[in-house]
Amino acid sequence: MTRPEQAQEQARRSAELKRAEGRYAEATGAEALDDSILGGRAPAELLSEWAVIEIEPDLLYSTRRGGAPITALKRLLLRLMRQHLVELEARQTRFNLGLLAAFEQLERRVERLEGAAEATARRNE
Amino acid sequence: MTAVHQAVAGAGPYDAVSEQARAWRQLLSDAGYGGADYAGQVAPGTHGFESLAQLEPAPDDLIVIRYSAWSGALGRLLERPQRKLLVYHNITPPGYLWNHSPALAIQCAVGRIQLPAFARSARVVTADSDFNAGELHAAGADSVRVVPVLFEPGRLAALGRAPEGDGPLVLVVGRLVPNKRHDRVFSAFAAYQRECEPDARLLCVGPALNPPYAALMQTLADASGARNVRLAGGLAQDEVNAAYAEADVLLTLSEHEGFCVPLLEAFHFGVPVVAAPAGAVPGVAGQAALYTDGDAAVTAELIDLAVTDAELREELERRGGERLEHFAYERTAQAVRDAVGEALA
Numbered sequence: 001m002t003r004p005e006q007a008q009e010q011a012r013r014s015a016e017l018k019r020a021e022g023r024y025a026e027a028t029g030a031e032a033l034d035d036s037i038l039g040g041r042a043p044a045e046l047l048s049e050w051a052v053i054e055i056e057p058d059l060l061y062s063t064r065r066g067g068a069p070i071t072a073l074k075r076l077l078l079r080l081m082r083q084h085l086v087e088l089e090a091r092q093t094r095f096n097l098g099l100l101a102a103f104e105q106l107e108r109r110v111e112r113l114e115g116a117a118e119a120t121a122r123r124n125e
Numbered sequence: 126m127t128a129v130h131q132a133v134a135g136a137g138p139y140d141a142v143s144e145q146a147r148a149w150r151q152l153l154s155d156a157g158y159g160g161a162d163y164a165g166q167v168a169p170g171t172h173g174f175e176s177l178a179q180l181e182p183a184p185d186d187l188i189v190i191r192y193s194a195w196s197g198a199l200g201r202l203l204e205r206p207q208r209k210l211l212v213y214h215n216i217t218p219p220g221y222l223w224n225h226s227p228a229l230a231i232q233c234a235v236g237r238i239q240l241p242a243f244a245r246s247a248r249v250v251t252a253d254s255d256f257n258a259g260e261l262h263a264a265g266a267d268s269v270r271v272v273p274v275l276f277e278p279g280r281l282a283a284l285g286r287a288p289e290g291d292g293p294l295v296l297v298v299g300r301l302v303p304n305k306r307h308d309r310v311f312s313a314f315a316a317y318q319r320e321c322e323p324d325a326r327l328l329c330v331g332p333a334l335n336p337p338y339a340a341l342m343q344t345l346a347d348a349s350g351a352r353n354v355r356l357a358g359g360l361a362q363d364e365v366n367a368a369y370a371e372a373d374v375l376l377t378l379s380e381h382e383g384f385c386v387p388l389l390e391a392f393h394f395g396v397p398v399v400a401a402p403a404g405a406v407p408g409v410a411g412q413a414a415l416y417t418d419g420d421a422a423v424t425a426e427l428i429d430l431a432v433t434d435a436e437l438r439e440e441l442e443r444r445g446g447e448r449l450e451h452f453a454y455e456r457t458a459q460a461v462r463d464a465v466g467e468a469l470a
Contacts, residue, residue, distance in 0.1 A: 001436035004444065007415045011426035023320055024422040026350070033308045042223060050223075061336050064169040 044104065051096035053089045128160035128186040129153050129465060134196035134232065136164035136174040139332055139359040140300070141274070141386050142193045142214050145253075147173055148275040149189070152458055153465070160186065165196035182207050187468050192216070192243055193383075194229070195236035203246045210468040211247035212272070215257045215383025215404075216240070221303040225338050240264040249468040254384045256405035270467075272460045276389050276452050285363030287371050290353060292324030293432045296372035296396070298365065298387035299379065301333035301342050301356065306401075308345050309378040313417075313424035315351035320422075321429040327351060328368055332359035369394040374431045378417070378424070382406050388414070389452055392445030397431035397438050399424060409452075413444035 002010055018024050042050070057078055062070035078085070131150065136143045146162050150173070153160065163177040177198040182188060188207050190199065193214040202209070216237050222230035244250050244266040251272040252258040258269040288294060295314055299305050307329060314327045333339035339356070346354045360368070369375075375391035375398045382404035389409070391398050398414040400406050406414070415431055417424040430437060 001440070002430060002434055004412060004415055004437065004441060007427060007430055007437065008418060008423065011415075011423045011430060012418065012420070014426045015420065015422035018320060019422065024316055024425070026316070026319070033303055033306070046224075050227075058337060059335075 044100075048097070048100060051093065051100050053092045053096065055085055055089065126157065126159045127469060128183065129158040129189060129469075130160040130180060130182055130186060131162045131189045131191060132177055132180065132199060132202055133162075133164045133174075133191045134194045134199050134236075135166040135168065136162075136171045137168040137332075138170040138172075141384070142191050143171065143174070144386075145212075145214070145274060146191060148277055149461060152275065152461055156462060156465075158465070165198040177202075187465065189465075190243060190247065192236070192240070194232040195239050196232065200239065203242060208468055209247045210249045210464060211243055211251065213240070213244075213250070213252045213257050213261055215254075215260065215381075217302070217304055218381060221381070222334075225303055225341075226334050229334070241266075247468075249464050251464050254405035255408045257383050270460070270464055272464050273452050273457050274384050274386055274389070275454065275457050275461060276386070276449075277454055278393050278449075280362055281366050281369070281390060281393055283363040284367045284370055285361060287367045288326070288328050288355070290326050292326050292353065293322050293373040294368070294371050295325060295327045295374050295376050295428060296368055296391075297327070297329040297376050298331060298368075298390065299377065299385075300331040301329065301339060303334070303338075304381040305331075305377075305379045307342050309401075309419070309421065309424075310376060311346045311349035311351060311354070312421040313376070313378065313428070314354070315349040316421045317425035317428045318351050318353075320425060322432065324353070326353040327355070328372075329354075329356045330358075330360050330365055330368060365390075366394075369396055372396045374399055374428050376424075376428065377401065377406065378419075379403060379406070385409055389449060392442075392449050395442040395445065397441045398445070399427045399431055409448070411444070411448055411451075413441060413448045415441070 015024060057075050060071065060074040060078055064070060131146045133142055133146055150162055162174050163180045164174040165177045167174050184207065186207050187210060188202060189210045189212060190202060191212045191214060193216055216233050219230040219234040222233060241264045244261055244264055249270065250261060250266045250268065251270045252261050253272060253274050255271055258271050261269045297310055301307055318325045333342065343356060346356065369390055375387060375396050377385060377387065378401045380403050384405050388398060392413065398410060400410060400414045400416055401419060402416045415427045417427055
């Protein structure tokens with residue numbers, strides 16, 4: 001019998017043997033969800049994607065039982081309000097992109113200053 | 126009669142926090158306490174909760190705050206003079222949610238920032254696992270009582286309609302949310318099906334974060350190449366029970382867990398558990414689960430062992446029984462009564 005404590009080691013050995021035979025070729029360990037945002041800081045590319053606000057009709061729904069008519073009504077309202085919402089999206093996006101640009105400028109400036117400070121410190125050594 | 130009210134950010138028909146509030150309410154009623162349960166938001170189909178805006182506690186009442194996400198209504202409770210008892214159920218790190226549900230990510234981000242304030246405001250601070258107690262200590266709480274989830278096996282008795290099909294059944298129970306890593310489940314199950322058991326079935330029970338995330342998971346499941354995969358959404362308790370009764374393995378590859386009630390449910394049904402040793406899982410399951418190192422092939426081999434090695438299954442069932450004794454209802458009920466008694470003293 002395999003003891004529970006030994007199971008992982010046994011499973012690993014078995015997987016290695018099968019891999020040596022060319023099996024488990026598709027179980028590469030590659031992961032489908034975007035690891036770049038799991039727990040860490042979102043990269044600049046993703047931030048700029050998030051900065052652009054665009055209300056998607058797919059995100060309007062009702063989870064109530066028999067909620068299909070409510071979903072349809074919400075999406076109709078969205079269409080009717082489209083002109084106003086586009087204006088709101090644009091204003092919010094303008095602010096977000098402005099802030100992001102200012103942040104990136106600030107980051108570059110900090111990098112330059114840090115580089116200069118390090119160079120000064122090396123010269124003084 | 127002293128009233129003990131419970132408050133949660135959001136209540137739903139299936140989620141573990143609402144289930145715990147209901148279990149505590151029963152216990153509190155049996156112990157002679159009055160009071161009611163309130164939520165900042167009540168999802169359709171949820172019973173037993175009133176709007177938090179309607180909470181009007183008397184000066185001597187106790188407010189039990191169940192903390193798993195921030196809400197403005199919950200935050201305003203801190204200004205009230207009544208005694209408070211904090212139950213920390215854990216808050217999902219927002220990094221898991223920014224890309225899939227920004228609104229919930231904000232609730233979680235603010236919730237984590239506000240955790241020290243909630244801990245400071247409470248007379249008694251409790252966590253339902255050692256893992257969660259560790260987070261409370263890190264947030265500055267000095268004294269934390271560990272009061273496990275109140276596990277009431279009675280609700281697991283009724284058996285509904287069993288899942289269709291033959292072949293070993295791999296069961297996953299938990300909401301479809303990013304930290305549960307269903308993407309890894311699909312990879313591991315596809316590997317198991319290809320290499321070990323072509324007729325195997327995968328049943329994922331639990332409501333999705335939102336419809337777009339449900340669609341994403343369905344796409345990933347299809348892309349994995351696995352067959353016989355069913356994403357069932359939220360099921361009635363008797364159908365979940367029937368799934369456990371038929372399951373050959375409970376698989377949980379979650380990356381962040383505050384407790385993981387399905388572990389105890391699997392032990393109750395004698396179902397072997399294959400798990401990733403993350404968050405509170407090792408503390409709850411102890412040596413009664415098979416732990417994977419995250420490699421999909423290793424997970425597949427562990428599932429195969431759990432399905433085919435009868436003696437291993439027997440040993441895991443025995444150990445699962447011991448874990449259930451550790452989390453026995455009366456033992457936890459006494460811990461709940463002690464915590465409430467201390468908060469009211």
